[in-house]
Amino acid sequence: MTKYFILPILCILACTQSQEPENTNQGATGSKASIIILGTIQDAGSPQIGCQKECCVDLYDHPDTDRMVSSIGLVDTENENTYLFDATPDMVAQMAILTSHEKQSDKQLADGIFLTHAHIGHYTGLMYLGKESKDADSVPLFVMPRMKEFLSSNGPWDLLINRRNVSLKELKHELPVRLSANITVTPLLVPHRDEYSETVGYRIDGPDKSALYIPDIDKWDKWDLDIIEEIKQVDYAFIDATFYSGKEMNNRDISQIPHPFIIESLAKFQDLSATNKSKIIFIHFNHTNPVIDPTSQESKTVTDQGFRIARMRDVFEM
DSSP states (O other): OOOOEEOOGGGOOOOOOOSSOOEESSOSTTSSEEEEEEEOBOTTOSSOTTOOSTTTGGGTTSOOTTOOBSEEEEEEGGGTEEEEESOOTTHHHHHHHHHHTOTTOOOSSOSOEEOOOSSHHHHGGGGGGSTTTTOOSOEEEEEOHHHHHHHHHSTTHHHHHHTTSEEEEEOOTTOOEEEETTEEEEEEEOOOOOSSSOOEEEEEEOSSOEEEEEOOOSOGGGSSSOHHHHHHTSSEEEEEOOOSSSTTOOSSOGGGSOOOOHHHHHHHTTTSOHHHHTTEEEEOBOTTOGGGSTTSHHHHHHHHTTOEEOOTTOEEEO
16 A cells, blocks of 8 residues: 655645646646546536526436536556545546546556545545445545544444545645655645535645645635635646626525635636636536536636636646
């Protein structure tokens, strides 16, 4: 089993930033490490259960297999390892996509899974590691303290631990985990609806580039860190874009499900340089969010302003 080492945060070296971050759909094997988009949709999927709106009604009969729940994968080509960020209900297909990018190995499971929090789209895929499915052997599962307690104290998740399908690796806020000589992952606490666990995003430092992954946060101004400064320090920022404006949610109290609207983020980031704007890749779209459709006017508004929208299987060299 691969060993992981927690590093003091002061030992992290700043990653060199690219002037123009690029993404490609040509695969991850040409670089030492890469991030792959494995899903872009909010926890409950698309179509969402019971939805009869225009955004979903045709999808029941004509499913779009690219509409998987928000997740990214990290491919460490140099060391023949892969890592999954968030264990979604679509984890079976996502795990297959992720491990297929490691051409030198026939491993069917990632070498580690990093969880962000205990909302349904971010951890329930763990069920596929259990006896009824893969019956995995000690998959490293990186979790924060409350998330560890939640999984350890509640079924069916505690069975995964007791049967050693997973091996819990406890994380600490801002304390990086070294995955290899050239790759570290650092959890960052973010404000969110923390009913069962705390919520984290991750900073991923690769051999040449760095990334921020924050699929869920309440609002940018509630965070102790300055999102603008965090964006400036990385090469890619995969950030929460659950709702475009909130207007699409006309049947629920939007105040009970706070997220940064895309229009709020566009306004907040409007004074960034073109280089820094191009680092921002919006992800985690509610089924109602019009940017899911790349031909929509809302998608055009985002890209015309120099920002990007995550699409399935996009690859970003690290």
